[in-house]
Amino acid sequence: MKAIEFRDVTFSYGEGAPAVNHLNFSAEEGEFVAVLGHNGSGKSTLARLADGLLTADGGEIRVFGNPVSEKTLSDIRKDVGIVFQNPDSQAVASLVEDDVAFGAENIGLPREEIGRRIGFALRAVGMEPYRTATISRLSGGQKQRVAIAGVLALKPRIMILDESTSMLDPRGRREIAEVVKRLHREEKITVLFITHFMEEALLADRAVVMNRGEIVMEGAPAEIFGRHEELLTYNLALPRIGVICKRLREGGIAAADTLGIEELAKEIAECVS
Amino acid sequence: MLKDVSFGQYYPVSSFVHRLDPRFKIVFLIAFIVAIFLAKEFLALGIAAALLLLAILFARIPAGKVLRSVRGVLFLVLFTAAINIFFHGGETVYWSYGILQVTKEGILFSAFLVIRLFLLVVCSSLLTYTTTPVSLTDGIESLLTPLKWVHFPVHELALIMSIALRFIPILMDETDRIIGAQKARGANLDSGSPAKRIRAIVPVLIPLLLSAFRRADELGDAMDARCYSGGKKRTKYKKLRFTWRDLIAFLLIAGLVAGIVVLRYFPVFPV
Ligand SMILES: Nc1ncnc2c1ncn2[C@@H]1O[C@H](COP(=O)(O)OP(=O)(O)OP(=O)(O)O)[C@@H](O)[C@H]1O
Numbered sequence A: 001m002k003a004i005e006f007r008d009v010t011f012s013y014g015e016g017a018p019a020v021n022h023l024n025f026s027a028e029e030g031e032f033v034a035v036l037g038h039n040g041s042g043k044s045t046l047a048r049l050a051d052g053l054l055t056a057d058g059g060e061i062r063v064f065g066n067p068v069s070e071k072t073l074s075d076i077r078k079d080v081g082i083v084f085q086n087p088d089s090q091a092v093a094s095l096v097e098d099d100v101a102f103g104a105e106n107i108g109l110p111r112e113e114i115g116r117r118i119g120f121a122l123r124a125v126g127m128e129p130y131r132t133a134t135i136s137r138l139s140g141g142q143k144q145r146v147a148i149a150g151v152l153a154l155k156p157r158i159m160i161l162d163e164s165t166s167m168l169d170p171r172g173r174r175e176i177a178e179v180v181k182r183l184h185r186e187e188k189i190t191v192l193f194i195t196h197f198m199e200e201a202l203l204a205d206r207a208v209v210m211n212r213g214e215i216v217m218e219g220a221p222a223e224i225f226g227r228h229e230e231l232l233t234y235n236l237a238l239p240r241i242g243v244i245c246k247r248l249r250e251g252g253i254a255a256a257d258t259l260g261i262e263e264l265a266k267e268i269a270e271c272v273s
Numbered sequence B: 001m002l003k004d005v006s007f008g009q010y011y012p013v014s015s016f017v018h019r020l021d022p023r024f025k026i027v028f029l030i031a032f033i034v035a036i037f038l039a040k041e042f043l044a045l046g047i048a049a050a051l052l053l054l055a056i057l058f059a060r061i062p063a064g065k066v067l068r069s070v071r072g073v074l075f076l077v078l079f080t081a082a083i084n085i086f087f088h089g090g091e092t093v094y095w096s097y098g099i100l101q102v103t104k105e106g107i108l109f110s111a112f113l114v115i116r117l118f119l120l121v122v123c124s125s126l127l128t129y130t131t132t133p134v135s136l137t138d139g140i141e142s143l144l145t146p147l148k149w150v151h152f153p154v155h156e157l158a159l160i161m162s163i164a165l166r167f168i169p170i171l172m173d174e175t176d177r178i179i180g181a182q183k184a185r186g187a188n189l190d191s192g193s194p195a196k197r198i199r200a201i202v203p204v205l206i207p208l209l210l211s212a213f214r215r216a217d218e219l220g221d222a223m224d225a226r227c228y229s230g231g232k233k234r235t236k237y238k239k240l241r242f243t244w245r246d247l248i249a250f251l252l253i254a255g256l257v258a259g260i261v262v263l264r265y266f267p268v269f270p271v
């Protein structure tokens, strides 16, 4: 079943070129899709449309088969959770548990159930020891994990991360990547991972590249990274490991485009020995 | 620099007073203020002071902290006291010079005033020392609930308060950062004429406002995305509950406050 489906969707913010232009896109249930694209390519607009924060000018968006509209909005938002970019402007409350409770309170769950969901969500992101901590004292990575927990408390079936790692240090980025991978594996959540760190696309089963509101490339991350020249025309730089592979080939070492560091190391070792 | 301003100055220990229902503490503060203003004699203030001392002991707040809260208003209080000592007038004159006159009545009256003001300040800061901003807003929301009947947006008001409290440390950090950035570009914020300094604040204020608006926008989206749709149908995870602790404290305090009020009308040692 398709978790999310965009059919010929167009959206523009007032005058000017549309931010999303006759876009066709879908993600299967349980899939992990990376969405790449340079600044202003329309990634956030895609995320906002999927959650009904914006309404499409044309075309149709379906979430688990249900069209996104004013009437279905509250159900759609239970199914689709979004984690945003800025760790400091997503939390409503000052304490971790109060903030995680916010979404669950909004949908009118009974107290006991909210308590259970806080426990579940904080366990899932590894923040259980911080249940009564003050959010403003946490690290960036921890704040984003709390934001993920706040979304998880609504038990979404789809989770969209809109550049949620872009304001974090490498360690924070790793924390988030691990949590999301685990949620995808264990909770079977469909993930749309929007990022401009090309390496992070490696987490995904499939990657799409956006440019000017359209999807211009699509495929397995390794395959996409193989198309260096094409990526450059969309203002996307290769991840470092991709550059290394390319240089190796230019230097006469037959390194296939691989993305795992271990695999590359093994290949180099074979070539050298 | 600005980080040192600990807003609300909550003092995190676990104590009898910390665990009291915030609604009760708010009502108590109001009752206490009213009682102090009704008080007409030292005995009443003595009872109030004893009550407060007891509360401080039970709250496990160190004396230094309590005194610090008084320090902020010390100048104001002493100034008021001085004026009253010299201008109050009265029968028993100790010293006089022109229209200035130090009298027994003036001294007593000033002392009375000082004690009264100190009690007020200490009692208010006791509330913020022992109650987190969050439970304070919860308490206010709960106390204002009857206003929902006249369609007063109680839930929204409480949410606004708690969001504001949450964003204070963030905006303080941001102000620090912007000031740092402007200084690095050669802005001079600490010297010059007052007019110059005010003008120097503008390049700090504008980015701060812009970023606050952007944050508000982002927060709004994050709230919508988490199914926020106003106070209707909403449940609360943290319920305020009136417990035996509150009952004991209530009986004790109600008795003493009543005593203070009674003393007003049947004074024992009138000033
Ligand atoms: N609120 C808005 N009002 C007007 N135009 C907007 C607004 N938000 C985005 N745009 C424009 O729409 C286009 C797509 O923006 P969008 O935010 O979807 O891009 P993005 O891929 O998420 O970029 P980034 O990597 O910077 O987050 C851009 O040209 C942008 O300038």
Ligand SMILES: [Mg+2]
Residues within 6 Å of the ligand: A043, A044, A045, A162, A163
């Ligand atoms: Mg974006």
